Amino acid sequence: MAALTITPPGHPLRGRVAPPGSKSITNRALLLAALARGTSRITGALKSDDTRHMANALQAMGVGVEEPDATSFVVTGSGRLRAPEAPLFLGNAGTATRFLTAAAALADGPVVLTGDAHMQKRPIAPLVAALASLGVTAEAPTGCPPVTVQGRGGFDGDSVTVDAGLSSQYVSALLMLAPCGARAVRVSLAGDAIGARGYIDLTVAATRRFGAVVAQEGAAAWVVQPGGYQAADLHVEPDASAATYLWAAEVLTGGAIDLGIAAADFTQPDAKAHALIRAFPQMPAEIEGSQMQDAVPTLAALAAFNATPVRFTGIANLRVKECDRVAAMAAELSRLAPGLAVEEGDDLVVTPQPRDAFRPARIETYADHRIAMSLALVGLRVPGVTILDPGCVAKTYPDYWRDLASLGVALQPESGFAI
Incomplete structure (x- = not known):
């Protein structure tokens, strides 16, 4: 070794x-830019295994991702995602796996998300359960990846409650999906436990940068308006x-x-x-x-x-x-x-x-x-x-x-x- x-x-x-650059912000920005219509420029970005897994997955789903230099991405989206031809391999990237599991609901067909041996031991069942309440069909037989999501270009629900005791990424994944619904979506926490609340604040800030309208209700709920995302430029700290x-x-x-x-x-x-x-x-x-x-x-x-x-x-x-x-x-x-x-x-x-x-x-x-x-x-x-x-x-x-x-x-x- x-x-x-x-x-x-x-x-x-x-x-x-x-x-x-921040991994957390880079992977949020990549996904939001992919879900937006038009071309977004992300500068100061992290180029690492985790962000490459995200970028490669988005490309496999029909999103244009260019890398003009060592710290920039240029992302061109249509507001839609294509079902990939093969399973999305995401290594041990928790952000990419959790965020894309929710976003896969917007694809036009089935999406399989998997990772390495370590990722296949990391829990995702609370997110799968939350997606079901939005009418999204998803399965993770072991409670960990691989996950199969039956994408159908959108979702029907307007209210979701998620257990975030194991990871705040479940909440972030739902908040990033929510603006792509047909009507306002209320995202609520089940109980008070949450992995790391500050990362949810990062998510809300990122969604607003790409045009989402998000209002917080108390300490445990957010109401997200429909309307999707608009292309934007973002510099990553x-x-x-x-x-x-x-x-x-x-x-x-x-x-x-x-x-x-x-x-x-x-x-x-x-x-x-x-x-x-x-x-x-x-x-x-x-x-x-x-x-x-x-x-x-x-x-x-x-x-x-x-x-x-x-x-x-x-x-x-x-x-x-x-x-x-x-x-x-x-x-x-x-x-x-x-x-x-x-x-x-x-x-x-x-x-x-x-x-x-x-x-x-x-x-x-x-x-x-x-x-x-x-x-x-x-x-x-x-x-x-x-x-x-x-x-x-x-x-x-x-x-x-x-x-x-x-x-x-x-x-x-x-x-x-x-x-």
């Missing part, structure tokens, strides 16, 4: 790094989840890394992690991570060097991400220092250890980009940290290793891996 060993720099990391690794690298080494954007200017939920990172090494004893889930692995790696233990709560949903991130972080941090991290129910407790308790280790990444990028941060202080399958970062941050190297981090690849 390919691997990459990190040498602690022994000096503050200084320089400028431009994080890639940098990815806040990617920024957390650079913010953490800065405080771990006492450096100064200019990202070209202030933390306060991000609209993505994970930017909330910045204040916690700046508190290092006096991070709080408890961090509630439900509303910044993708930042939790970064914060957990940082907590390994905090002055006091840190308990991460509200993170049960991390068990159904690209891997079980609670178990993965506990196992791999403890590989570096026994007892460094443990699972307590669905909580993760990180207890800093003396420096001489750390040892070299080959870190399993479970094909999960966030496990690879967060645990690499430990290698900024601990010699002998080797990341297995380092190429998995291509899912959302293809230039991660190059960016660390540009800041002065020495990286030693093996088994043919190229930085």
Whole structure:
């Protein structure tokens, strides 16, 4: 297996790094542009495995997608989707899979959506059940992909309630579908639990950018007017989840890394992690991570060097991400220092250890980009940290290793891996 060993720099990391565009915003913009009539230009976009899966799927459904440069898409839609000739393979892209499962209702025939072995373990049943209440016929026999949607160019329902306890992406998928109905659609939450509410705010903002009329009713419902989408141009802000690794690298080494954007200017939920990172090494004893889930692995790696233990709560949903991130972080941090991290129910407790308790280790990444990028941060202080399958970062941050190297981090690849 390919691997990459990190040498602690022994000096503050200084320089400028431009994080890639937001995956969350890029994949929302691609779909909305595809559902609009006319040509939309998306700039500052992320080009990664996840967004390529979305772009390729849209092309297979009759949408024009061009890539004039490394950070732009030009999308030409007709307001309709064509049933693809073959199943849509979406890798382990949760956004693409959930969003397209709803959008497939607008196709002119059956659509099969599938993914890799990891995606086939990620739940989608709550979304399938919600679509049924809109009159959309969809089946996912295992409760996970593959999913078959019987597209018929639209849907009939005007009210849908969805259980978003496992993922806010179910709500986002329905909100993006809703403007394409024949009449106003009310989207409601079943109960109070929701994966990460801030991502729903991102979705609403994106739909409005493409002309949708969405009104929020209290904390648990949205009313979306019919009318479809209009082509628009959108500039994608940098990815806040990617920024957390650079913010953490800065405080771990006492450096100064200019990202070209202030933390306060991000609209993505994970930017909330910045204040916690700046508190290092006096991070709080408890961090509630439900509303910044993708930042939790970064914060957990940082907590390994905090002055006091840190308990991460509200993170049960991390068990159904690209891997079980609670178990993965506990196992791999403890590989570096026994007892460094443990699972307590669905909580993760990180207890800093003396420096001489750390040892070299080959870190399993479970094909999960966030496990690879967060645990690499430990290698900024601990010699002998080797990341297995380092190429998995291509899912959302293809230039991660190059960016660390540009800041002065020495990286030693093996088994043919190229930085």
